[in-house]
Amino acid sequence: MAVDSMILRNWIGLFLMGAINNLPYVVINSAASTIASEYGQTNFVGLVFGANVAAAFVVKSLNTFFLLKVPYAIRIVINGLLMLGGLLGIAFSSSFGMALACIVVAGSSAAFGENVLLGYLSKFPGKLVNAYASGTGMAGLLGAGLFIIFGCVVQNTTKAEDKQDQLKELDRYAFLLTMPVVLIYWMAQYNIGVISRYAFLLTMPVVLIYWVSFFFIVKAPHKHRAERIQRIEKSSVPYKPLVASGSENNIQYPTLLKPDEEADFHYRSSSEHPEDDTTGDGAGHSVTGHQYITSVPVLLPPETRPQRYWRCFKLVIWHSINLSLVYLFEYVARACASKVEAKSAYNVGCPEFYAALQFCYQAGVFASRSSVQIIQIRRVEVLTLLQLVNMVVWLLDVHFKVIPEYLLPAYMIYVGLLGGASYVNIFYLLLHDGKYPDEDREICINIAGLFVTLGITSATGLETALFETILKED
Numbered sequence: 361m362a363v364d365s366m367i368l369r370n371w372i373g374l375f376l377m378g379a380i381n382n383l384p385y386v387v388i389n390s391a392a393s394t395i396a397s398e399y400g401q402t403n404f405v406g407l408v409f410g411a412n413v414a415a416a417f418v419v420k421s422l423n424t425f426f427l428l429k430v431p432y433a434i435r436i437v438i439n440g441l442l443m444l445g446g447l448l449g450i451a452f453s454s455s456f457g458m459a460l461a462c463i464v465v466a467g468s469s470a471a472f473g474e475n476v477l478l479g480y481l482s483k484f485p486g487k488l489v490n491a492y493a494s495g496t497g498m499a500g501l502l503g504a505g506l507f508i509i510f511g512c513v514v515q516n517t518t519k520a521e522d523k524q525d526q527l528k529e530l531d532r533y534a535f536l537l538t539m540p541v542v543l544i545y546w547m548a549q550y551n552i553g554v555i556s557r558y559a560f561l562l563t564m565p566v567v568l569i570y571w572v573s574f575f576f577i578v579k580a581p582h583k584h585r586a587e588r589i590q591r592i593e594k595s596s597v598p599y600k601p602l603v604a605s606g607s608e609n610n611i612q613y614p615t616l617l618k619p620d621e622e623a624d625f626h627y628r629s630s631s632e633h634p635e636d637d638t639t640g641d642g643a644g645h646s647v648t649g650h651q652y653i654t655s656v657p658v659l660l661p662p663e664t665r666p667q668r669y670w671r672c673f674k675l676v677i678w679h680s681i682n683l684s685l686v687y688l689f690e691y692v693a694r695a696c697a698s699k700v701e702a703k704s705a706y707n708v709g710c711p712e713f714y715a716a717l718q719f720c721y722q723a724g725v726f727a728s729r730s731s732v733q734i735i736q737i738r739r740v741e742v743l744t745l746l747q748l749v750n751m752v753v754w755l756l757d758v759h760f761k762v763i764p765e766y767l768l769p770a771y772m773i774y775v776g777l778l779g780g781a782s783y784v785n786i787f788y789l790l791l792h793d794g795k796y797p798d799e800d801r802e803i804c805i806n807i808a809g810l811f812v813t814l815g816i817t818s819a820t821g822l823e824t825a826l827f828e829t830i831l832k833e834d
Contacts, residue, residue, distance in 0.1 A: 366579060370484060371491040373577030377477055378495025379502065380570045384443055385470035386503030386722060388412050388450070388463055393698045393714040395463075399456035403827055405698045409691060410820035411463040416471030416813040423475045424806035425669075435476045436574050442469035475809040478787060482801040483580045486792030490732045493784040497729035500722030500776075508719060512710035672803045675796060679786045680811035682744045687815030688822070689744075689751040690779040694721055695823040696754035697772065699834055701765060720769045724776020729784045736785060743782040750775050755826070758834050783812075 388395075392408035401407075427435060446466025453459035474496075481489055663671075697717040711719070737743065754775075757763045763771065786808065790796055796804050 367485075367488075370488060370578050373573040374477075374481070374484075374488055374491040375495040375498070376573040376577070377570060378492040379499040380495075380573075381439070381473040381477060382470055382496040382499035383503050384447055384466045385412060386500045388466060389503075389694070389718065391715075392695075394712070395459060396456075399459070401456050402698075403832065404456075404824070406695055406820050406824035406827060407460060408463060409695060410817065410824070411460040412467035413471065413813055413816040413820065414464045415468035417810060417817065419468045419472040420475045420806065420810050420813055423472060423479075424803070424810065428479065428802060428806070432476060432480050433574065435472070436571065439469050439473040439476065440570055442466070442472065471809075471813060474812075475806050478805045478809060479802040480580075481787075481791055482798075482805060486788060487733055489784065489788050489791050490730065493729040493732070493780075493787065494726070497722070497726030497780060500725050501719070504715060504719035504722045508711040508715045668800070669803060669807075672800050673807055675800070676790065676804045676808050679740065679789065680808045682740045683782060683786050683808055684811040684815035684818070685744050686747050686779055686782040687812055688819045689747040690721075690775050691816055691819035692751045692823045692826075693747075693754040693775050694718065694772075695819070695827070696758050697721075697768075699758045699827070699831065700754070700761060700763070700768060702761075717768060717772045720772040721776040721779075724773040724778075725780035725783075726776075728777045728780030731781065732784045732788045736788060737781060738785070738789070740782055740786055740789075743778050743785075747775070747778045747782070750778065755831070758831050761834075 389409060389412060392405050393402075395408050396402055396405045423435070442465060446462050446464075446469060449462025450459055450466060453462055477492060478489075481492060694717075698714050701713060750771075753763075753771075787805065790805050790808060791801060
């Protein structure tokens with residue numbers, strides 16, 4: 361009963377942290393078309409997506425290669441501060457350039473927090489990745505839904521005659537009202553009272569929930585595993601001792617030390633010096649006539665840090681490439697949603713067409729990211745190929761506009777389903793598959809996280825190039 365209670369507690373805490381970590385990011389993506397439009401930059405929707413991930417590779421690399429030994433608590437607190445700063449800046453930006461700069465800050469918090477939390481999951485049973493992934497999917501629904509709701513409110517209540525002013529008010533309200541969620545992010549760790557005064561202080565309840573979830577709801581497993589890993593890393597030679605046996609030509613080579621074993625040496629069998637044997641006949645046989653092998657200890661150099669990272673890189677490269685490609689394909693398809701209909705169809709109505717399609721995408725992501733406890737998919741390359749087909753279809757529809765408007769929401773849900781399924785199943789495998797040593801899972805996860813950013817960044821470049829060239833007039 362106590363175990364079930366702890367699992368539920370951790371599931372809730374990780375769900376909250378996943379949702380809060382990704383909420384500002386998805387609000388920005390849902391508002392991408394509107395942000396570009398309010399500054400008269402309708403052909404630069406891709407730059408909004410790009411700014412959202414511009415610093416992602418840098419902050420994820422920083423975490424992967426330099427900050428893994430920094431306490432998780434410190435990294436979570438810093439991440440919440442980045443959220444606050446980015447959201448405030450976006451809400452009060454006076455130019456497209458300033459808005460992009462603030463989006464970089466907010467986006468970097470989502471990227472940094474993603475790698476930190478995925479690494480943190482290495483301390484838990486593999487299936488708890490479903491809690492975090494489901495939370496990130498819920499963030500998508502909340503962010504897109506929030507933007508739709510406030511878009512409808514602003515369009516129905518504002519007295520501004522200029523549409524640009526209406527769009528600016530929409531963005532400001534959306535980002536200011538997202539900020540309380542940052543307090544929830546921190547409340548996962550600190551049980552601090554909610555102080556609400558002025559827009560900036562209103563952000564704190566969300567950040568507090570984020571902190572409270574980390575410090576008071578989520579409880580990591582016993583320290584035994586972490587201590588065992590540290591013991592292995594400090595070992596002068598992380599190799600397993602082998603017992604020599606067999607004929608005199610049988611050479612035993614070292615194997616990697618298992619997580620629960622300790623050794624300073626491994627042994628290589630040898631019969632090169634039978635004269636050293638005082639109990640045999642000097643010819644490689646014992647006095648009883650049985651063959652023997654003498655064991656000579658050989659000290660091997662320890663695995664260096666670059667060697668360890670390279671070994672982990674080779675372990676995760678296949679899944680990482682698939683993750684990167686899926687993100688590339690789906691982000692290009694998402695950007696196409698801003699151009700698949702005539703310009704008159706956008707920035708009008710309730711819900712606004714582009715925001716509605718983004719909501720559909722997030723619904724698909726949420727459903728598939730919550731599915732890993734029901735079904736696991738190992739052949740993730742199939743998802744990658746299907747998403748490639750989707751990207752091509754959406755690009756063609758930008759130009760030819762042959763898909764009926766009423767089918768586009770369902771099709772965007774399908775794009776989200778494939779993207780979410782790829783994400784959750786790949787990270788489930790990284791956390792659960794015995795192929796990945798326990799002591800290396802955090803490094804493997806962080807490396808895969810870098811490929812997520814690579815895919816999104818590549819998509820930004822591709823969609824911007826297409827929208828500024830062959831699809832510019834569509």
